[in-house]
Amino acid sequence: MRWLFALLLVLAAPLAADPVPALFDVTGVAADDVLNVRAEPLASSGVIGTLAPDAVGVEVVELTFGADWGRVNVNEMSGWVSMRYMQRQPDAAEVWMTPRFVCSGTEPFWSLTVEQGVGAQFQILGEAEQALPAGLLKPGAGVNDRYALTLGQNVAILRQMQCHDGMSDRAYGLDVGLMLNGSLFADCCTLLAD
Structure with a gap:
C-alpha cells in the first residue's frame, strides 16, 4: 500500500x-x-x-x-x-528561456516586447510606446514554473502554462500578468519576437 x-x-x-x-x-x-x-x-x-x-x-x-x-x-x-x-535550439547561456520575447493582450489591445537585461517597449494600441528598463527573468522561490521580470518599478510574472489569447486558435506556452503604472495587464507570451 x-x-x-x-x-x-x-x-x-x-x-x-x-x-x-x-x-x-x-x-x-x-x-x-x-x-x-x-x-x-x-x-x-x-x-x-x-x-x-x-x-x-x-x-x-x-x-x-x-x-x-x-x-x-x-x-x-x-x-x-x-x-x-x-x-x-541551444539555450542562451545568460538568460532563462530566450533573450527576447513578446507578450500581448486584448481589451485594451497591448503589447510588451522584452529584451532581457536591456529594455522593453510597452504599448497600448493607439497610444505612444513606453520604453522601460528590463531585468532578467528570475525563478520564483519554491515554485518551478513562475518567473519574475522587473521593468523599472513594475513587475511581470510569467508562468509556464498553456495560454490562449481568446482572439485566435493559436496556443502559447507562457501566461503573463503585468502590473504597470497601477494597471494589471494579463494574457500570453511568445518566444517569436520578430
Whole structure:
C-alpha cells in the first residue's frame, strides 16, 4: 500500500520546469518534402499546415506526455508535429528561456516586447510606446514554473502554462500578468519576437 501512496505523491508532485516553450529547428526532413502539422498528435490525424524542411526558430509550446509530439502554431492555429523531426535550439547561456520575447493582450489591445537585461517597449494600441528598463527573468522561490521580470518599478510574472489569447486558435506556452503604472495587464507570451 505504501508503494501506491508513494506513486501518487510522485504523480501529484510538480515536474521540473518543462522544456517548453522553446525554439526548435526542423531536421531530418528531405529537401523536397515538408513536415506536416496535424490537428491532433497522431500520424493519422488531418494535416492543417506544413513546415519547410529547413524551418528554424519554430516555437514548440507544449509536448505530449512521452514528448513524441509538440504543439506549434501555423496558419493562425495550433497543431502537432512529430518531435522526431525537431531539434531544440541551444539555450542562451545568460538568460532563462530566450533573450527576447513578446507578450500581448486584448481589451485594451497591448503589447510588451522584452529584451532581457536591456529594455522593453510597452504599448497600448493607439497610444505612444513606453520604453522601460528590463531585468532578467528570475525563478520564483519554491515554485518551478513562475518567473519574475522587473521593468523599472513594475513587475511581470510569467508562468509556464498553456495560454490562449481568446482572439485566435493559436496556443502559447507562457501566461503573463503585468502590473504597470497601477494597471494589471494579463494574457500570453511568445518566444517569436520578430
